[in-house]
Amino acid sequence: MVSEALTPERILEATEEVLRRYGPSKATVVDVARALGVSHGSVYRHFRTKAALREAVTQRWLDRTSEILAPLTTERGPAEERLDRWLKTLFEAKRRKAGDDPELFATYTVLTGDMSTVVDGHIDDLVGQLARIIEDGRREGVFVGESIGFPSEAARAVFHATGRFHDPAYAAEWSRPGIEDDFASVRELVLRGLRA
Numbered sequence: 001m002v003s004e005a006l007t008p009e010r011i012l013e014a015t016e017e018v019l020r021r022y023g024p025s026k027a028t029v030v031d032v033a034r035a036l037g038v039s040h041g042s043v044y045r046h047f048r049t050k051a052a053l054r055e056a057v058t059q060r061w062l063d064r065t066s067e068i069l070a071p072l073t074t075e076r077g078p079a080e081e082r083l084d085r086w087l088k089t090l091f092e093a094k095r096r097k098a099g100d101d102p103e104l105f106a107t108y109t110v111l112t113g114d115m116s117t118v119v120d121g122h123i124d125d126l127v128g129q130l131a132r133i134i135e136d137g138r139r140e141g142v143f144v145g146e147s148i149g150f151p152s153e154a155a156r157a158v159f160h161a162t163g164r165f166h167d168p169a170y171a172a173e174w175s176r177p178g179i180e181d182d183f184a185s186v187r188e189l190v191l192r193g194l195r196a
Helices: 008-022 029-036 038-047 050-074 077-099 100-114 116-140 149-163 168-173 179-194
Strands: none
Touching: 008 029, 008 038, 008 100, 029 038, 029 050, 029 116, 029 149, 050 100, 050 116, 077 100, 077 116, 077 168, 077 179, 100 116, 100 179, 116 149, 149 179
């Protein structure tokens, strides 16, 4: 008998632990159920397929980054400083995920590669956050360049220009000497471009 009610959140927590232990190729719904002390049918009542469970756990993992960044889009203060802080926070969040739990990071890198819809939604969310900050900068008269275009276009350009510092494909570079200086140079270039 399970002492706690079986909830989607408990299932996702157990799934994350199972993925950490076995990796994405060997982890099964039966393993998740065993970790929870329930039948695999109980897990399937909350997540209809293994793919749905993997999608939900991947979404949860990506949402953690979005949640860390979201307050920076609405806080008070100059947009230029908020944008710089947002970029730094994104880099630190991704670097922390890669460095603190490399096995789980590698697992999620595999899972996100299989879930383009979830990843696309995550990127759209992050670009939307950037667009709000850039729009604030336009209202402040700080980001005034002709090349900015619509805030969403500028936000997408900023996101892609800084990809080396948040795209998991570059995770191996995040601990190399000089990465902080490289990141500072890219941030300065981006901000200068928005001010032009």
